[in-house]
Amino acid sequence: MASITNRKGKYYVVYWFDSFDGKRKQKWEQCENYEEAIFKKKKIEDEVNNQVFLAPNNQTIREFLETFVELYGTKHWGFNNYKANTGLLNNYVYPLIGDKKIQSFSTLNVDQYINKLTKTKNVNYGVRKNAPQYVSPNTIKSVVKLLRCAWRQALRWEVVKKNVFIDCNLPYCESKEREIWTATEIQHALEICEDQILYLCINLSFSCSLRIGELLALTWDNVFIEDEDFEKDNTRLIIDKQFVRIDKEMIGVLTKDEIYKQFDTQLKRECKTALVLKSLKMNGKARTVWIPRTVAYMLKEWKKKQNDIKKKLGSIYDDNNLVICFEDGNPIEKTNIEKRFKKFIKVNNLREVVFHSLRHSSATYKLKLSKGDIKATQGDTGHKSADMITKRYAHIIDEDRKVNATKFEDEFYASKETEEKDDVSELLDVLKNNDALREQLKRMLSLGPFFHRNLAYITINLLKIVVFLTMAGRNEFESNRG
Numbered sequence: 001m002a003s004i005t006n007r008k009g010k011y012y013v014v015y016w017f018d019s020f021d022g023k024r025k026q027k028w029e030q031c032e033n034y035e036e037a038i039f040k041k042k043k044i045e046d047e048v049n050n051q052v053f054l055a056p057n058n059q060t061i062r063e064f065l066e067t068f069v070e071l072y073g074t075k076h077w078g079f080n081n082y083k084a085n086t087g088l089l090n091n092y093v094y095p096l097i098g099d100k101k102i103q104s105f106s107t108l109n110v111d112q113y114i115n116k117l118t119k120t121k122n123v124n125y126g127v128r129k130n131a132p133q134y135v136s137p138n139t140i141k142s143v144v145k146l147l148r149c150a151w152r153q154a155l156r157w158e159v160v161k162k163n164v165f166i167d168c169n170l171p172y173c174e175s176k177e178r179e180i181w182t183a184t185e186i187q188h189a190l191e192i193c194e195d196q197i198l199y200l201c202i203n204l205s206f207s208c209s210l211r212i213g214e215l216l217a218l219t220w221d222n223v224f225i226e227d228e229d230f231e232k233d234n235t236r237l238i239i240d241k242q243f244v245r246i247d248k249e250m251i252g253v254l255t256k257d258e259i260y261k262q263f264d265t266q267l268k269r270e271c272k273t274a275l276v277l278k279s280l281k282m283n284g285k286a287r288t289v290w291i292p293r294t295v296a297y298m299l300k301e302w303k304k305k306q307n308d309i310k311k312k313l314g315s316i317y318d319d320n321n322l323v324i325c326f327e328d329g330n331p332i333e334k335t336n337i338e339k340r341f342k343k344f345i346k347v348n349n350l351r352e353v354v355f356h357s358l359r360h361s362s363a364t365y366k367l368k369l370s371k372g373d374i375k376a377t378q379g380d381t382g383h384k385s386a387d388m389i390t391k392r393y394a395h396i397i398d399e400d401r402k403v404n405a406t407k408f409e410d411e412f413y414a415s416k417e418t419e420e421k422d423d424v425s426e427l428l429d430v431l432k433n434n435d436a437l438r439e440q441l442k443r444m445l446s447l448g449p450f451f452h453r454n455l456a457y458i459t460i461n462l463l464k465i466v467v468f469l470t471m472a473g474r475n476e477f478e479s480n481r482g
Contacts, residue, residue, distance in 0.1 A: 062098035213242035235296035240286035
């Protein structure tokens with residue numbers, strides 16, 4: 001428990017606690033007067049009793065984040081995420097708030113920090129083409145997302161009392177829709193494509209919704225195109241690997257990604273990166289993608305050609321069992337395919353898109369074919385959650401909603417309008433043959449604006465009553481007559 005001590009006319013609240021590093025420490029907190037000391041002592045004791053007390057921690061934000069990267073980042077981030085996140089910390093976090101105490105960093109400080117970021121010069125300005133002068137809203141969003149994750153761990157580790165990066169004020173991010181080819185444009189591109197490797201890559205990316213790294217990492221043991229597969233309409237691919245180029249220093253450091261093979265670089269010897277065949281982003285979880293028969297036959301023919309080349313080259317052929325590779329069997333990097341694709345577009349005067357857009361075209365086309373079946377499309381694309389499909393391809397769902405509105409109009413409102421028209425026609429016939437009823441309606445319509453505002457409604461319903469009474473009277477007359 002805490003105690004109050006008076007030293008040289010100054011009041012202190014004194015208590016023991018277990019520090020973040022596991023050591024037992026004593027804390028002296030100076031107070032302005034005795035009343036403040038009593039208040040602080042009670043607050044500390046209440047927090048201890050309610051098990052919400054946090055031991056004082058003089059850690060700076062930088063010190064904590066370095067621990068966070070070591071304990072969390074190396075185990076949960078892939079190679080690309082690790083590089084991106086550590087870059088954000090080094091460029092936009094440590095220089096601005098790295099020396100601040102983590103326990104005293106408030107929600108106000110967060111908003112001040114974000115505001116400061118908007119006026120901070122972009123580290124890529126003047127280095128990278130078309131880089132904005134100041135930190136972009138998208139980059140700020142990424143920084144806040146990273147820090148929100150860090151503070152979530154800090155809360156779990158009992159370093160802070162709350163996650164101050166939740167519900168913070170972010171600058172407006174203008175979302176831009178990626179330009180994609182339509183199915184017709186893709187058909188035209190395939191008709192004029194003479195590059196065999198690029199031709200196969202376009203077909204696989206579009207029909208199977210593959211990322212370029214997944215496409216180039218595809219191995220023949222994961223391609224099922226045997227005769228029995230065709231007979232059972234079960235031609236398919238197993239997607240369980242991808243190609244990436246990473247820093248050599250990171251190999252063996254990160255634990256999330258399993259590396260199957262590292263390839264000797266064809267670049268300069270002093271190159272700090274390596275091309276590796278590794279597990280997928282999604283915790284290494286493989287997915288099955290069923291392929292159209294036409295694409296399956298393409299793969300079957302491609303495999304025959306590849307086997308013929310193997311025989312001709314003999315020992316020269318470096319057999320890595322890759323579907324897409326150079327003639328000598330060595331892997332093709334994504335930059336090579338992207339350059340081929342860009343040149344192909346320019347030479348043939350096609351609408352400019354990037355190769356990754358084919359994957360978006362694929363998802364768009366499949367959503368249309370399946371009438372918005374998000375789960376089925378997610379199974380092909382390999383997105384982590386259905387929400388990512390919903391957000392990224394909301395425009396397709398919106399198109400279906402437009403169709404639904406038209407159907408609603410045709411099925412509900414149009415039929416009601418027809419019924420009302422039939423009722424009105426019947427009632428007009430009654431009015432034509434009933435002079436007394438016409439005079440009565442004239443007198444009612446002269447009563448004021450209330451009836452004018454609801455003229456149509458009142459008239460139709462009034463006439464319905466009249467018709468009902470008329471028919472009832474007619475039936476009674478017929479009954480008495482009988």
